[in-house]
Amino acid sequence: MPRWLPRAMVLALALFAAFQLANWAFHQLIGLLANILIAFFLALAVEPAVDRMAARGVRRGLATALVFLGVLVFFAGFFTLLGSVLASQIVTMVENFPQYLDSVIRWINQTFETTLSRVEIQKSLIRSDWLKRYAENSATGVLDVSATVLGGLFKVLTVLLFSFYFAADGPRLRRALCSVLPPARQAEVLRAWEIAVVKTGGYLYSRGLMALISGIAHYVLLEILGVPYAPALAVWVGVVSQFIPTIGTYLAGALPTLLAFTVNPWYALWVLGFVVVYQQFENYLLQPRITARTVDIHPAVAFGSVVAGAALLGAVGALIAIPATATLQAFLGAYVKRYDVTDDPRVHGRPRRKRGTPPLAWVGRVLRRGR
Numbered sequence: 001m002p003r004w005l006p007r008a009m010v011l012a013l014a015l016f017a018a019f020q021l022a023n024w025a026f027h028q029l030i031g032l033l034a035n036i037l038i039a040f041f042l043a044l045a046v047e048p049a050v051d052r053m054a055a056r057g058v059r060r061g062l063a064t065a066l067v068f069l070g071v072l073v074f075f076a077g078f079f080t081l082l083g084s085v086l087a088s089q090i091v092t093m094v095e096n097f098p099q100y101l102d103s104v105i106r107w108i109n110q111t112f113e114t115t116l117s118r119v120e121i122q123k124s125l126i127r128s129d130w131l132k133r134y135a136e137n138s139a140t141g142v143l144d145v146s147a148t149v150l151g152g153l154f155k156v157l158t159v160l161l162f163s164f165y166f167a168a169d170g171p172r173l174r175r176a177l178c179s180v181l182p183p184a185r186q187a188e189v190l191r192a193w194e195i196a197v198v199k200t201g202g203y204l205y206s207r208g209l210m211a212l213i214s215g216i217a218h219y220v221l222l223e224i225l226g227v228p229y230a231p232a233l234a235v236w237v238g239v240v241s242q243f244i245p246t247i248g249t250y251l252a253g254a255l256p257t258l259l260a261f262t263v264n265p266w267y268a269l270w271v272l273g274f275v276v277v278y279q280q281f282e283n284y285l286l287q288p289r290i291t292a293r294t295v296d297i298h299p300a301v302a303f304g305s306v307v308a309g310a311a312l313l314g315a316v317g318a319l320i321a322i323p324a325t326a327t328l329q330a331f332l333g334a335y336v337k338r339y340d341v342t343d344d345p346r347v348h349g350r351p352r353r354k355r356g357t358p359p360l361a362w363v364g365r366v367l368r369r370g371r
Contacts, residue, residue, distance in 0.1 A: 031155075032158075034313060034316045035155055035158045035159050035162065036162050037316065037320065038159050038163075038316055038319070038320065039158075039159045039160075039161075039162030039163035039166060040162075040163070040166055041196075041200055041320050041323060041324075042159065042163040042166075043162075043163045043164075043166030043167040043170065044166075044196050044197050044200040044201075044323075045200050045201060045204050046064070046067050046068070046071075046163070046167050047167055047170055047197055048197065048201060049063075049067050050063045050064050050067055050167050050168075050170075053066065053067070060168050060169075060170075060171075061168045064164055064167045064168040065164070065168075067167075068160065068163075068164060078235070078239070081232060082232060082236055082255070092262055096262065098118065100261075100265060101118055101121075102118055103265070104265070105117065105118055105121070174189075174190065174193060177189060178190070192327070195327050195330045196323070196327040199295055199323050199326040199327045199330065200323045200327075202294040202295045202323075202326070203291075203294070203295050203322050203323040203326070205294050206287075206290045206291050206293075206294035206295060207242045207243060208242075209290055209294070210238075210242050210282065210286060210287060210290060211238035211239055211241070211242040211243070212238060213238075213286065214237055214238040214241055214242065214278070214282065215234040215235055215237060215238030215239075216234070217278060218233070218234045218237045218238070218256065218274070218275075218278070219231060219233075219234035221270075221271065221274050222234065222256060222260070222271070225260060225263065225264075225267045225270060225271070226263060227256065227259055227260045227263055227267065227271070228259065228263070229259065233255060233256045233259065236252060236255055236256070237252040237253065237255075237256060237275075238252075240252040241253075241279075249275070249279050252275070253271070253272065253275035253276075256271050256275075257271045257272050257275070287302070288300070288302055288303055291322060295322055295323065295326040297322070297325060297326050297329055301325065301329075302322055302325070305321040305322055305324075305325040306318050306321045306322060308321065309321025309324075
C-alpha cells in the first residue's frame with residue numbers, strides 16, 4: 001500500500017463529512033437566511049429616508065426607529081380599521097344568513113322544480129357525519145393554527161430586528177465589509193450597494209403605483225355596486241395584493257367579495273370575477289410595463305425573475321426577485337463591453353434585399369413557369 005493512500009482516504013472521508021455537515025446546517029438555517037435576505041432588502045428600502053434624517057442631525061439609530069415606528073403605526077391603524085369593519089359585517093352577515101339561505105333555496109326550487117326547505121336542510125346538516133368530523137378536526141387543529149400564528153409573528157419580529165440593525169448600522173457594516181477588501185474591490189462593493197438602494201426604491205415605487213391603480217379600479221366597482229366601506233376596501237385590495245406575494249391576491253379579493261355578499265349574493269360573483277380579470281390584466285400588461293420603467297428591466301426579464309424566484313425561495317423569492325435582478329443587471333452592465341451596431345437592415349427589423357432584384361421578381365418568374 002502506498003504511504004499516501006491512508007492519508008488520502010482519511011482526507012476524502014473528512015471532506016465528505018464536512019460537506020454533509022455543511023449541507024445539514026444549510027437546510028436547518030435556510031429559514032433564518034431567507035429572513036435575513038428579506039431584512040436586507042427592507043433596510044435598503046428605508047435607508048434613503050434614514051440618510052435624509054441623519055443628514056439633518058438626527059442620530060442614525062433614532063432616525064431608523066422613527067421610520068420603522070411610522071410604518072408600524074400606519075399598518076397597525078390600517079388593519080385595526082379593517083378589522084372593525086370586517087367584524088361588523090360578519091355580525092350583519094350572520095344575522096341575515098337565514099334570509100340569504102331562503103333566497104338561494106327559493107331560486108333552486110324555481111329553477112330546478114324541487115321542494116327544498118331550510119328546516120330540512122338544517123336538520124340534515126346537524127345529523128350528518130360530515131359536520132361531526134369537521135368539528136372534531138377543527139378542535140384538534142386549534143393548536144396547529146396557534147403554532148402557525150406564533151411562528152409567523154416570530155418571523156416578522158426577526159425580519160424587523162435584522163432590518164433595523166442593517167439600516168441603523170449601514171455605514172458601519174459597509175466599513176467592516178470594505179476593511180477586508182482591496183481599494184479597487186471596495187469601490188465595486190460600494191457601487192453595488194448604491195445600485196441596490198436605487199433599484200429597491202424603484203421597485204417599491206412601482207408597487208405603490210400599482211397599488212394605487214388597483215385601489216382606484218376596485219373602488220369604482222365597489223361604489224357602483226353599492227358595497228359599504230368602498231374606500232377602505234379599495235385600499236385593502238391595493239396594499240395586500242401588491243405587497244403580499246403569492247397569496248396576496250386571494251386575501252385581497254376575499255374581503256370585498258364577503259362584504260358584497262352581505263349586500264347581494266350576486267354582487268359577490270361580480271366582485272370575484274372582476275378581481276380575477278383585473279389580476280390577469282395586471283400580471284400580463286400593467287406590471288411588466290411599470291416595472292420596466294421604474295426598475296429598468298425588460299418586462300420578460302421581470303416576469304421570468306418572479307417565476308424563478310418563486311421556484312427557488314417561494315414567496316420570499318417572488319418578493320425580492322425583481323429588485324435583486326435589477327441590481328445584478330445594473331452592476332454587471334458596467335463590465336460588458338459594447339460595440340457600434342452594424343448598419344444592416346435586419347437590425348432595424350427590415351429584411352435584406354438583394355441588389356438588382358426587384359421585390360416581386362420571383363412572382364414574375366413563377367407566373368412565366370406556369371405558362
